[in-house]
Amino acid sequence: MKILVTGGAGFIGSHVVDGYVADGNEVIVIDNLSRGKKENINTHARFFQLDIRDPKIEEIFKSEMPEVVNHHAAQIDVRKSVEEPLCDAEANILGTINLLQNCHKFQVKRILFASSGGAIYGEQKMFPASEDHQVASLSPYGISKLAGENYLFYYKAVHNMSYLSLRYANVYGPRQDPYGEAGVVAIFAQKLLQGQQPVINGDGKQTRDYVYIDDVVEANRIALQNNYCGEINIGTGVETTVNEIFKILVEITETDISETHGPPKPGEQRRSCLDCSLAEKVLGWRPKTELQEGLRRTVESFREK
């Protein structure tokens, strides 16, 4: 299968590319390298350094004619989206529309979209949140992800374009950087490995649903062979506090650095956790990696670096 992956030089996108290449697919990567790294890009993929807003994208669609587009490129920094909502919307909304217009024009068979279960439900009313939980995003970033889903719905309804939106929980693992939704893992792990003191924002009892990168890649692999259209949560259904993440990372890194708290970040979501039973029902997917094991592998990869 010929697959175009946007954001294929970034954390999640590059692992997805590796998975697709390993399965024998032909992969094309578009990334502007604003955050991604060239060294992350699988050497078997054809790489185009381009912004998803660039009209030149059309030339790539025309020459490559991908069957599937897997859209991971995005401005991913929630705090930056609060400070510069216009910038966020330009990349995440206008960039997505540019891509979808080309998908329509060049008759792409299926689009997979990296959405965010961590950012679109807002302060949850139900735990864990299923896909029909009310959406009430508390950041321009979350709103831009919702806008992407609404456009996908429109292209499906009006142009019959098949899509699947994967609403990720907080994804962590090797190659992640400190800016994304599970940035706390990268920040704490790197500080602890350097013998520095990480600071926990507020009381550290805020929770997130941490899903390991290999499980996310597996969802993207399965999604290629599946025709379900709509939104699907990809997480674990397990809530973990920042204090617990800190404790496990201290054990893994074998440091004796103690827990230190700073002021809470204003507007930070308190709890987040996803119900992933739909993913199991329609994709036959469920997370396999325990948090301890995923964190161990993540620390190991940072140590090697």
Ligand SMILES: NC(=O)c1ccc[n+]([C@@H]2O[C@H](COP(=O)([O-])OP(=O)(O)OC[C@H]3O[C@@H](n4cnc5c(N)ncnc54)[C@H](O)[C@@H]3O)[C@@H](O)[C@H]2O)c1
């Ligand atoms: N990391 C998480 O926990 C998480 C959770 C939910 C959803 N997501 C989504 O998954 C996707 C990948 O996230 P990630 O954590 O791997 O982030 P990342 O920053 O590592 O990857 C994003 C990639 O997109 C590229 N990019 C950014 N803007 C671009 C543009 N305008 N044109 C072309 N390329 C551009 C960057 O250079 C980078 O390589 C994003 O869409 C993000 O919103 C991530």
